[in-house]
Amino acid sequence: MQTESVKYWTLKRILGYVLILILMPVTLMVSWHFGDRKYYLCSLILIVYSIIPFLLSYEKRKPQARELVTIAVMCAIAVASRAAFIMLPHFKPMLGIIMITGMAFGAEAGFLTGALGAFVSNFIFGQGPWTPWQMFAYGIGGLLAGLLARKGIMTEKKRIRTAVIGFLIILCIVGPLLDTCSVFTMVTNFTRASVGAIYMSGLPVNIVHGVATALTLLILCKPMMEKLERIRIKYGMMGEEDEI
Structure with missing residues (x-):
């Protein structure tokens, strides 16, 4: 029975x-093929896609209301952190x-959290064909951090290493x-030069974004992880058997 459960x-x-x-x-590629005005529908589909793996991650039970509330709070903090620095491009x-x-x-x-945070925060920064791409990209950032943390690579005890890895995840x-997203929305004549120019012009932006992420992890990772761990232990939330 245990083997069948694991399988x-x-x-x-x-x-x-x-x-x-x-x-x-x-879905992103299909949405791009049908034109810019399909981005709201694409965003909603991506939200559904994001919820399903989260629900599937619970092996033996359904997620409790307090667990959903905690994720919603973290999403709200993420949105607020983006809005707080609106004056710093x-x-x-x-x-x-x-x-x-x-x-x-x-x-x-x-x-x-990444997918929802991107979608909700763009009600402040502006929705557009870039929204689904941001949802996917931000979600991948959260996914990779979760996987690396499970392997003991990203931890609050190794803040400098965690910050460096966070920077590299953003940059690479x-x-x-x-x-x-810029390639598909801005380039009409796909050549090596035009595509390369988009990626090269995005490099300084990605460096700044990576530095912001690294500083956040360096400063907030340990205190936030300690509080979240206490919440998880106190309420029996999202135990190890429920994670990837």
Whole structure:
């Protein structure tokens, strides 16, 4: 019975990865093919995709209301952190908060927080064809932080290492994903030069974004993780068996 339970949970995890890593990019490409005005529909579809892996991450039970409230609060903090620095272009601590959520509550929770945070915060910064791409990119940042934390690579005890990894995730993964949105929305003649120019012009932006994320992790990771861990232990939330 235990073996069958492990196999069933593994299948659910695989389904979650399929939704995130395959179905979401396909949906982004289909949305781009049908034009800019489909971005609201695409965003709503991505939210549904984000919720499903989060629910599947619970092996033996349904998520409790307090767990959903905690994720909602972390999403609100992420949105507020982005809005608080609205006067500083590209310097947004939001990904740092998203990564902390993934580290504390698991990869799926990190992805869900990133996707929802991008969608909600764009009611302040402006919705557009870039919104679904931001949802996917920010979600990937939270997902990777959760996976690396589970392996003991990103931890609050190793703040400098965690901050450096957060910076590299932005520079090498999240940033290029956001630049890819610019490629599809701004480039009409796809040549190596035009595409390369988009990615090169995005490099300074990604560096600033990465620095903001690294500073957030360096300063807030330990105190926030300690508080979130106490909440998790006190209320029995999102135990180890529920995470990726």
